[in-house]
Amino acid sequence: MPVNPNADIEISAFTWVPPFAEGLVRDLRPRWALEEVGLPYRVQLLEGERPPEYYLDQPFGQVPCYREGPLTIFETGAIVQHIGEKSEKLLPRDSVARIHAIQWTYAALNSVEPAIQNLTAIDLFYTNEEWAKLRRPGAEEFARLKLKRVADRLGDKEWLEDHFTIGDLIMTTVLRIPRHTDLVAEQPNLAAYVARAEQRPAFQRALADQLAVFKQHQPEGVTA
Amino acid sequence: MPVNPNADIEISAFTWVPPFAEGLVRDLRPRWALEEVGLPYRVQLLEGERPPEYYLDQPFGQVPCYREGPLTIFETGAIVQHIGEKSEKLLPRDSVARIHAIQWTYAALNSVEPAIQNLTAIDLFYTNEEWAKLRRPGAEEFARLKLKRVADRLGDKEWLEDHFTIGDLIMTTVLRIPRHTDLVAEQPNLAAYVARAEQRPAFQRALADQLAVFKQHQPEGVTA
Numbered sequence: 013m014p015v016n017p018n019a020d021i022e023i024s025a026f027t028w029v030p031p032f033a034e035g036l037v038r039d040l041r042p043r044w045a046l047e048e049v050g051l052p053y054r055v056q057l058l059e060g061e062r063p064p065e066y067y068l069d070q071p072f073g074q075v076p077c078y079r080e081g082p083l084t085i086f087e088t089g090a091i092v093q094h095i096g097e098k099s100e101k102l103l104p105r106d107s108v109a110r111i112h113a114i115q116w117t118y119a120a121l122n123s124v125e126p127a128i129q130n131l132t133a134i135d136l137f138y139t140n141e142e143w144a145k146l147r148r149p150g151a152e153e154f155a156r157l158k159l160k161r162v163a164d165r166l167g168d169k170e171w172l173e174d175h176f177t178i179g180d181l182i183m184t185t186v187l188r189i190p191r192h193t194d195l196v197a198e199q200p201n202l203a204a205y206v207a208r209a210e211q212r213p214a215f216q217r218a219l220a221d222q223l224a225v226f227k228q229h230q231p232e233g234v235t236a
Numbered sequence: 237m238p239v240n241p242n243a244d245i246e247i248s249a250f251t252w253v254p255p256f257a258e259g260l261v262r263d264l265r266p267r268w269a270l271e272e273v274g275l276p277y278r279v280q281l282l283e284g285e286r287p288p289e290y291y292l293d294q295p296f297g298q299v300p301c302y303r304e305g306p307l308t309i310f311e312t313g314a315i316v317q318h319i320g321e322k323s324e325k326l327l328p329r330d331s332v333a334r335i336h337a338i339q340w341t342y343a344a345l346n347s348v349e350p351a352i353q354n355l356t357a358i359d360l361f362y363t364n365e366e367w368a369k370l371r372r373p374g375a376e377e378f379a380r381l382k383l384k385r386v387a388d389r390l391g392d393k394e395w396l397e398d399h400f401t402i403g404d405l406i407m408t409t410v411l412r413i414p415r416h417t418d419l420v421a422e423q424p425n426l427a428a429y430v431a432r433a434e435q436r437p438a439f440q441r442a443l444a445d446q447l448a449v450f451k452q453h454q455p456e457g458v459t460a
Contacts, residue, residue, distance in 0.1 A: 071389040072347050072382070083332055089313075089342035094335050108307055111318050118313035121342065123296050126350035143370035158296070165295040 015221050019052035022079040023091075024070070025222065027059045027229040032136055032192075039076035040222050041088040041185050042095060045178065047214035049099040057225065089121050089182065096178040103178055116172045116179025120186045124162060127155040128189050135192060156195055159187070163199035170208065184209035239445050243276035246303040247315075248294070249446065251283040251453040256360055256416075263300035264446050265312040265409050266319060269402065271438035273323040281449065313345050313406065320402040327402055340396045340403025344410045348386060351379040352413050359416060380419055383411070387423035394432065408433035 023046075025039040039055075046053050058066070062073045070077040070086040077084065078091040085091050093114060096103030104110050131151045138144035162183070166172060171180045187196055187206045197203050209215060247270075249263040263279075270277050282290070286297045294301040294310040301308065302315040309315050317338060320327030328334050355375045362368035386407070390396060395404045411420055411430050421427050433439060 067385075067388070071385045072343075073385070074347070083335070085335055085339055087339050087342040087346065089346060090335060090339035093338060111307070111309055111314060114317060115309055115311050115314035118311040118342075118345065119296075122311065122313060122345040122349065123298070125346065126353065129350065130354065141370070143367040146365070146367035147371065161291075161295045161297070164291070 014046055014050065014052040014217075015055060016052040017054050019054045020080055021046065021051060021053040022056055023053055024056040024058055024066075024075050024077040025225060026075055027057045028226050028231065030234075034223060034226055035219055036185075036189060036191075037075060037222065038088050038185070040218055041182060042076055042078055042091050043218035043221060044181055044185075044215050045092045045095040045102060047217045048102055048181070048212075049095060051095070051098065055225070057229075059229075089117050092178045092182060093117060102176075102181070104175070109173060109175075109177075112173050113177035113179045116177070117182045119162075120179065120183040124158050124183070125186045125189070127151075127158045128186060128195075131155045131193070131195075132189050152193075152195070155190065156198070159195055159199055159202060162187075163202040166201055166205055168201060171205075176209070176212075180205075180209060184215075238270055238274065238276040238441075239279060240276040241278050243278045244304055245270065245275060245277040246280055247277055248280040248282055248290075248299050248301040249449060250299055251281045252450050252455065254458075258447060258450055259443055260409075260413055260415075261299060261446065262312050262409070264442055265406060266300055266302055266315045267442035267445060268405055268409075268439050269316045269319040269326060271442045272326055272405070272436075273319060275319070275322065279449070281453075283453075313341050316402045316406060317341060326400075326405065328399070333397060333399075333401075336397050337401035337403045340401070341406045343386075344403065344407040348382050348407070349410045349413070351375075351382045352410060352419075355379045355417070355419075356413050376417075376419070379414065380422070383419055383423055383426060386411075387426040390425055390429055392425060395429075400433070400436075404429075404433060408439075 023039050023042045026037060029037055058075065066077070067073055069079070069084045072086070076088065076091065077086050078094070085094055093103065096113070103113055134144040134148050134151055171177070172183065173179065184206055187202065190196065196206060247263050247266050250261060253261055267277070282299065290301070291297055293303070293308045296310070298310070300312065300315065301310050302318070309318055317327065320337070327337055355372070358368040358372050358375055395401070396407065397403065408430055411426065414420065420430060
């Protein structure tokens with residue numbers, strides 16, 4: 013269990029989020045990566061408004077921020093790539109395999125996540141807005157196309173490249189976002205891929221540790 | 237002038253795009269990076285529908301794809317990071333400076349570009365749609381907030397970190413996208429930053445080479 017208050021590595025996370033965001037907050041990404049490579053970390057818990065000094069480390073005010081001694085990194089793609097540098101279990105040493113892992117990390121974050129986030133924002137935050145009702149079919153079709161492209165490339169392979177890498181880790185967390193829809197289920201190979209990644213013990217531990225904090229800080233009267 | 241038909245490195249690009257997209261197509265990113273490090277490249281020109289085999293190299297069917305001998309990379313973040321590995325002019329060798337450059341590359345592509353693309357798609361592709369009219373104020377406000385966060389972090393510095401890196405290169409190409417708005421001009425330090433990057437001779441050469449192809453393939457009756 014790598015959560016350890018005395019660890020050198022620190023990541024930021026929220027004390028609590030509403031149920032729709034449980035298991036999706038992005039600190040899951042470095043938690044999972046650190047579990048994969050077996051490195052302990054401590055957690056900086058944030059509640060409510062971010063203090064002004066937080067923006068010095070994370071200019072967008074988001075979670076997570078990663079600290080390791082004097083080093084601070086924001087952006088989960090860069091954080092997970094940095095953790096990957098510590099172990100070829102996540103980021104191969106061979107230069108071609110390495111850049112292909114990195115390529116999928118960027119693909120997940122720039123070619124897939126924006127389409128999925130647009131659809132998810134419509135469904136979770138703007139449900140009753142007129143523009144959201146009118147826009148939803150187009151946003152869904154665009155997200156579906158992106159998932160189909162990933163599914164086509166994945167084919168019957170276990171992972172996007174020869175082994176599980178940071179690219180699969182980030183892609184999985186992106187594909188988990190539209191869990192309120194059937195978009196991933198529509199592509200059986202993609203659904204199996206996500207299930208395979210979620211079965212990894214490192215993922216299970218990371219998820220359990222994120223959820224444990226939320227449970228501990230659950231406001232009175234809110235049921236999960 | 238690194239465009240050279242006999243070069244080892246190949247990038248894909250379009251023969252022609254409508255004026256609103258001129259100078260914004262993403263092959264500008266590797267063109268610029270290759271100019272910065274002084275490496276020659278040849279261009280695979282694509283016209284109309286992508287041939288099915290193109291998807292083998294670029295699963296999303298987008299431009300650019302990067303080829304170097306047996307190596308193929310898609311996603312401009314990964315392509316530019318790969319080019320950066322060839323020269324510390326773009327990607328520092330010091331491990332902290334290095335991950336900070338990479339962090340800004342991810343920030344540009346995941347924290348800034350999606351907000352800017354949403355606004356730009358409304359303005360360029362969906363202008364007359366009812367949902368777009370209703371959504372535009374919110375999309376603009378969100379894009380403005382993202383730019384303010386970058387501007388706040390940049391402050392009065394010349395570049396996002398100590399020297400020009402791949403992070404500045406990608407961020408500049410992202411900040412050029414909303415050129416039909418005043419969003420960047422509203423943040424004078426950000427506007428000056430973009431202008432500074434655009435004045436780099438490598439950028440100028442890359443842009444000229446992209447535009448020269450469009451001019452050469454301009455359909456009859458279309459004026460630039």
